[in-house]
Amino acid sequence: MPPRLTAVTQGHRVTTLELFFDLVFVYAITQTVQLMSDRLDLLGLGQGVMVVAVLWWSWCSYAWLGTTVRADEGLARFAMLGAMAVMFLVALAIPEAFGDFPGGLHAPLLFASCYLLVRVLHLAAYLGAAREDAALRSVVLRSTAPGLCGALILAGAAFTTGGVQLALWVVALLIDYVGVRAAGARGWQVPAPAHFAERFGLIVIVALGESIVAIGVGIGTLPISWPVVLTAVCGLVLAASMWWVYFDVVAKLAERRLAAATGLERVRLATDSYTYLHLPLITGIVLVALGMKKALLYVADRDHHGPAEALHGLPLWALAGGLALYLVTLSALRRRNQGTWNVQRLVVAGLLLAGAPLLELVPAAVLVVVVTGVMVGLISFERVRFGERRRTMLTAGQ
Structure with missing residues (x-):
C-alpha cells in the first residue's frame, strides 16, 4: 500500500x-x-x-x-x-x-x-x-x-x-x-464488513430523511391546520415504519451474513445485497417521498384542492408503488442472504398495488393514514407472529 x-x-x-x-x-x-x-x-x-x-x-x-x-x-x-x-x-x-x-x-x-x-x-x-x-x-x-x-x-x-x-x-x-x-x-x-454494511445503512437513513423533508416541502409556506398536522404525523410514522422494517432485522442479518462469508463469497454478497439490491430500495424511498410531498400539498393548499380531494395519477402510484418496491426489495434481500422469501411483505406489496385504484377514491389525508396503517399493521403482525423467531435469529450470532 x-x-x-x-x-x-x-x-x-x-x-x-x-x-x-x-x-x-x-x-x-x-x-x-x-x-x-x-x-x-x-x-x-x-x-x-x-x-x-x-x-x-x-x-x-x-x-x-x-x-x-x-x-x-x-x-x-x-x-x-x-x-x-x-x-x-x-x-x-x-x-x-x-x-x-x-x-x-x-x-x-x-x-x-x-x-x-x-x-x-x-x-x-x-x-x-x-x-x-x-x-x-x-x-x-x-x-x-x-x-x-x-x-x-x-x-x-x-x-x-x-x-x-x-x-x-x-x-x-x-x-x-x-x-x-x-x-x-x-x-x-471487503476487509471490514461492518464498515461496509454501516455505509449502506447510513445512506438508507439519508434517503428516509428526504421522505421527511418532503413532508415539510409539500407544505411550504401554507398555513398549518389540523388535517395538515394529522397527515404530517402519519407521514413521519410511515418513514419510521420504513426504517423499522429495514433496520430491525434485515440490516442486522445482512451484516452478519456478510461478516461470516470470506473471500469471493463475501465480495459477491456485498455486490448483490448492497450494490445492486439497495438501488431499488433507495428508489422506492424516493418515490414514496414524491408521493408524500404531493399528498401534503393536497391537504394544505385549500386554494387549489378541496378537503375531500383525492391524490390521483402518478403521485398516488409513486406512493403506493414506491412502498411496494421497498417491501419487495427487502424480501429479495432476505432471499439473497437467508434463502427464503418474506411472504407477508410480498403480500402487502401486492395489496398496495392492487388497492391503488381504490385509494384514488379517498381524500389525500385518508390515503396517508391508510398507507401508514398498513405498514404499522405489517410490523405488528411480524412482531406477534414471528417474535420468538426474531429473537432467536438476532441472538444466534451473539
Whole structure:
C-alpha cells in the first residue's frame, strides 16, 4: 500500500469524512424529487429514476473505495473532497439534466461531464490503492471502462430531448451496471464488513430523511391546520415504519451474513445485497417521498384542492408503488442472504398495488393514514407472529 494511503482493516468504522460526503446526496435526492414533481408523467418519472441510478452508482463507487483505503487519510481524502465538490455540481444541474434552461451553462452537458469527472477521480484513487495489488488493479480497470463509456453516452444524450434522450440514458446506465457485473468479483476486497454494511445503512437513513423533508416541502409556506398536522404525523410514522422494517432485522442479518462469508463469497454478497439490491430500495424511498410531498400539498393548499380531494395519477402510484418496491426489495434481500422469501411483505406489496385504484377514491389525508396503517399493521403482525423467531435469529450470532 502506498505510504499516502492507509489500508482498511477488520474493525474499521465509518469516518466523519464519509458522513460529510453523504450530505451532498441529501441535496441531490431533494433535487431529484423536485425534478419528478415538476413533471408528473411517465417521462418525468423515468428521468427521475435514471438520475437516482446515476447518483447511486456515483455514491457506491466511493463506498467501495472507502472499504479498501481509509477515506479520511492521504490522497483518498482529497479524492473524496474533490468528488464531493463535483457531485454538488451534479446535484445543482439535476433540474436541467434533461432540458437546459435559457441562459447560463448547458446543464445537461455539465451534468454528464461532472459524472465523468467523478468516475475519473474514483479511478485515480483506486489505482493508487491498487498500486501493489495486480488483481485489484485489473478489476478496477475492467469495471471502470464501461462507466467511462456510459458517461460519454450521457454527454451525447445532452444534445437530444424527450424519449430519445431517456433511451440513451438507459443504454448508458445498462452498459455501466452490466459492465461492472461482467467484470467479476475476483480482485475486489471487503476487509471490514461492518464498515461496509454501516455505509449502506447510513445512506438508507439519508434517503428516509428526504421522505421527511418532503413532508415539510409539500407544505411550504401554507398555513398549518389540523388535517395538515394529522397527515404530517402519519407521514413521519410511515418513514419510521420504513426504517423499522429495514433496520430491525434485515440490516442486522445482512451484516452478519456478510461478516461470516470470506473471500469471493463475501465480495459477491456485498455486490448483490448492497450494490445492486439497495438501488431499488433507495428508489422506492424516493418515490414514496414524491408521493408524500404531493399528498401534503393536497391537504394544505385549500386554494387549489378541496378537503375531500383525492391524490390521483402518478403521485398516488409513486406512493403506493414506491412502498411496494421497498417491501419487495427487502424480501429479495432476505432471499439473497437467508434463502427464503418474506411472504407477508410480498403480500402487502401486492395489496398496495392492487388497492391503488381504490385509494384514488379517498381524500389525500385518508390515503396517508391508510398507507401508514398498513405498514404499522405489517410490523405488528411480524412482531406477534414471528417474535420468538426474531429473537432467536438476532441472538444466534451473539
